[in-house]
Amino acid sequence: MSQQQKEVEQLVWSALSHVKDPEIASVSILDLGMVGSVLVDGSIVKITVLPTFSGCPALSMIERDIKAAAEKVEGVKEANVEFVFTPPWTTDRITPEGRERLKEFGIAPPPANHVMGEPWAIDCPYCGSAYVTMENIFGPTACRSILYCRSCKNPFEAMKPVANW
Amino acid sequence: MTAEHEKGALIELLYQLADDDFILAYRGSEWLGLAPHIEEDVAFSSISQDMMGHATMYYRLLEQLGEGKADEIAHLREPSKFRNAVILEEVNGPGTYLEKPDYDWAFAVVRNYFYSVHKQIRLDSLRHSDFEPLAEAARKIMTEQYYHLMHWELWFKQLVTSTDEAKARMTTGIEKVWQDFGGVLTLGPAYADMVKANFIDDENVLKQRWMKRMEAVFKETGLTFPGEPKMDRGNGRKGEHTEDLTKALTTLSEVYASNPKTGW
Numbered sequence: 001m002s003q004q005q006k007e008v009e010q011l012v013w014s015a016l017s018h019v020k021d022p023e024i025a026s027v028s029i030l031d032l033g034m035v036g037s038v039l040v041d042g043s044i045v046k047i048t049v050l051p052t053f054s055g056c057p058a059l060s061m062i063e064r065d066i067k068a069a070a071e072k073v074e075g076v077k078e079a080n081v082e083f084v085f086t087p088p089w090t091t092d093r094i095t096p097e098g099r100e101r102l103k104e105f106g107i108a109p110p111p112a113n114h115v116m117g118e119p120w121a122i123d124c125p126y127c128g129s130a131y132v133t134m135e136n137i138f139g140p141t142a143c144r145s146i147l148y149c150r151s152c153k154n155p156f157e158a159m160k161p162v163a164n165w
Numbered sequence: 166m167t168a169e170h171e172k173g174a175l176i177e178l179l180y181q182l183a184d185d186d187f188i189l190a191y192r193g194s195e196w197l198g199l200a201p202h203i204e205e206d207v208a209f210s211s212i213s214q215d216m217m218g219h220a221t222m223y224y225r226l227l228e229q230l231g232e233g234k235a236d237e238i239a240h241l242r243e244p245s246k247f248r249n250a251v252i253l254e255e256v257n258g259p260g261t262y263l264e265k266p267d268y269d270w271a272f273a274v275v276r277n278y279f280y281s282v283h284k285q286i287r288l289d290s291l292r293h294s295d296f297e298p299l300a301e302a303a304r305k306i307m308t309e310q311y312y313h314l315m316h317w318e319l320w321f322k323q324l325v326t327s328t329d330e331a332k333a334r335m336t337t338g339i340e341k342v343w344q345d346f347g348g349v350l351t352l353g354p355a356y357a358d359m360v361k362a363n364f365i366d367d368e369n370v371l372k373q374r375w376m377k378r379m380e381a382v383f384k385e386t387g388l389t390f391p392g393e394p395k396m397d398r399g400n401g402r403k404g405e406h407t408e409d410l411t412k413a414l415t416t417l418s419e420v421y422a423s424n425p426k427t428g429w
Contacts, residue, residue: 054305055218085222085305116311137312138208142215146207162308 005040008075012038012045015069022058022065023141026101029062033093036084043077045070050089052162053142059083091162107144107157114161122158124149132156174358175296176230177248178365181353181402182287183223184249187239188410189280190216191417192253193273195262201270208316212277215309222302229298240421244411245404250348252276254401254410271331271338274324278317279342279379283349285314286374287365295363318382325386339388346394350375353402 016038017030029035029049036048047066051059063081070079091110094102099109103125111120123130129151136146137160144157193213200206224235232238247254253276258268288310291303324331352359352368360367376393383390399405420427 051305053215053218053309054222055214055216055309057214085301088301088305088308090308116308136204136207137316138211140207142211142218142309146204160312164304164308 004075005042008045008073009038009040011073012040012047012070012076012079015073016047016066019062019065019069022061024102024105024107026105027098029066031095031098031101033095033098034062034089036087043075045073045076045079046082047079048082048084050085050087050093051083052089056142058141088164089162090164091159094159102159107159108147110159110161114163116161116163120161122147124152124154125156125158126154127152170358171362172230174355174362175299175364176227176232177353177355177402178359179223179227179230179299180246180248182291183220183227183238184247184401185253185280185284185349186216186223187220188247188249188413189253189277190214190220191413192255192257193277195257195266196268196273197262199262199266199268212313212316215313219306219309222306226298226302236421237425240418241425242414244406244414247404247406247410247414248353248402249410250345250351250401251396251398251405251407251410252342252345252348253280254406254413255345256409256413269334269338271324271334272341274317274320275335275338275342277313278321279346280349281310281314281317282378283371283375284310286371286378290366290371291364294365299364322382322386325388336388339391343391343394344397347396348399348401350394351396351400351402353400 013030016035017028019029021027021029021032032052034050034052036050039046047070049062049066063083066081067079070076091114092112094109102109106125108122108125114120121130122132122134124132127149129149131150132147133150134145135148135155139146139157143159145160146155147158148155190213193209193216196206197210198206200209220239221235224238227238228235257273258266260266260268285307288303288307292300292307294300294303321335325335326332350368350372352365356368359365365371380390398407
């Protein structure tokens with residue numbers, strides 16, 4: 001890869017750090033670990049994206065926003081987004097910054113290194129208490145559950161853990 | 166066996182997988198606002214949304230195999246081209262979601278639970294499929310399906326061990342679903358080619374796994390196991406369907422058919 005292509009790739013990555021999840025305004029798609037790769041070929045860029053939940057209606061918005069952000073980078077004529085399922089998106093792809101930003105939005109981050117089938121502990125994103133109850137494993141979006149904190153009496157949401165089998 | 170045979174069998178299999186999830190997700194979406202309580206409304210619509218996403222993944226694979234655009238495959242096919250099992254297209258109960266819906270919750274729980282168990286077993290086989298894009302899709306779907314199965318199993322076990330009325334309604338639901346659930350368990354006429362090409366395991370192996378699991382759950386909850394499920398009202402894998410499917414597709418495709426440029 002030429003020096004120039006490397007630079008373009010870096011600029012695209014940096015542009016993607018400003019693309020937010022339309023349903024969680026504080027978190028970028030890089031925070032969520034949704035971007036698989038950025039491939040630069042001349043002035044054409046291919047970005048592979050790992051969908052979080054397959055029926056997520058935000059995916060088409062995310063695709064549009066990624067394309068727009070990448071095409072603003074100097075030296076990029078065309079950017080294409082491809083959704084891929086390998087590797088599948090799992091919640092351990094969320095970065096440490098992403099986990100903090102989820103909390104700011106009132107969403108408890110999923111446990112790191114979760115094993116499917118095992119119980120998981122969730123702390124209240126507001127007061128940190130572990131004295132919480134699961135109200136509904138399903139929530140307002142495909143990726144979230146609804147909980148209640150018995151300590152600070154706040155309802156809150158948590159991101160469902162998703163791991164490989 | 167020629168490659169042409171293999172491709173044909175693969176396409177048949179993908180239509181079955183897609184159409185099963187598609188039509189049951191639609192039936193689930195009709196429950197929106199009508200579920201027994203608000204938490205269930207949230208859960209059931211979230212599950213239906215996931216399942217519609219799974220159908221879309223399979224329709225995209227069909228698109229890549231030259232079957233046309235995914236939206237058109239979903240919206241513009243004749244009912245006889247659908248490959249879903251008949252029991253999955255059945256209406257939720259008398260009435261429609263707009264007019265006097267008298268939907269049967271026991272039937273919904275039984276149908277979704279039995280289907281979820283089978284879907285888990287089927288995905289577990291598909292994740293080792295020799296058609297790698299299908300194996301990848303299966304691995305992705307499994308991460309979401311896990312929560313669906315957990316949800317329906319909880320409802321099923323709670324209701325069949327609850328009050329006499331709940332138990333009676335659930336037993337009626339089980340009898341009804343049992344009459345046609347054989348249609349979910351079959352892979353249809355192209356089954357031998359699907360298995361030979363290692364796209365999926367033998368349908369008898371999958372069926373035995375399902376029956377074994379069901380028998381254990383029936384025993385655990387004090388129900389009488391009715392033996393092998395039947396396929397009384399036709400084989401959806403052969404394109405045999407009821408009027409329920411035609412009506413559902415007409416409603417579902419109304420907007421798309423009137424203006425295919427509509428964004429989805």
